[in-house]
Amino acid sequence: MRYLLDTHALLWWLVDDEQLSAPSRAAIGDPDNDLFVSSASAWEISTKHRLGKLPEAGEIVRDFGDLLRQAQMIPLPVSIEHALEAGALPDHHRDPFDRMLIAQSALEDMPIITRDPAFAAYGVDLVW
Numbered sequence: 001m002r003y004l005l006d007t008h009a010l011l012w013w014l015v016d017d018e019q020l021s022a023p024s025r026a027a028i029g030d031p032d033n034d035l036f037v038s039s040a041s042a043w044e045i046s047t048k049h050r051l052g053k054l055p056e057a058g059e060i061v062r063d064f065g066d067l068l069r070q071a072q073m074i075p076l077p078v079s080i081e082h083a084l085e086a087g088a089l090p091d092h093h094r095d096p097f098d099r100m101l102i103a104q105s106a107l108e109d110m111p112i113i114t115r116d117p118a119f120a121a122y123g124v125d126l127v128w
Helices: 007-014 022-029 039-050 055-062 064-070 080-088 096-108 117-122
Strands: 002-005 034-038 073-076
Touching: 002 007, 002 022, 002 096, 007 022, 007 039, 007 055, 034 039, 034 096, 039 055, 039 096, 055 064, 064 073, 080 096, 096 117
Parallel strands: 002 034, 034 073
Antiparallel strands: none
16 A cells, blocks of 8 residues: 655654654554655745754654655655646645645545544545
C-alpha cells in the first residue's frame, strides 16, 4: 500500500512521539508499505522552524534527506498538476501546506496519514 504522510505524522514518527496513533504507527512501520513525504512538508518544517514554531526541528531540517532515506521514505515533489489542484480546492481548509498534501493525496491516489479531520471534507482517504 502507498501512503502520504502529513507533516505532523512524519515529525511524530521521526521523534517517536506518543501522539502518533496506533493505526498510523502500524501503517508507517509496515515494511510492505511505500511511504511518501511531500516536499511541501520539508517547506513547512523549515518555515515553522525559522519562525520559532518548531524550535526543536533544527536537526530534522538540517538532515531531512538523510532522515527520509534512513526511514525508507520516498520524497514526493510538488508538480504543476499538484499546484493547480491545490489552488483550485474549495476553502474547507485554508492552510497552504495542507492544501498541497490534500491535492497530492487525491491526484496520486494515496491515503494520507493525518489526524486533521478537515481533510475528510475533500474526499481523500485518511488513516489515523
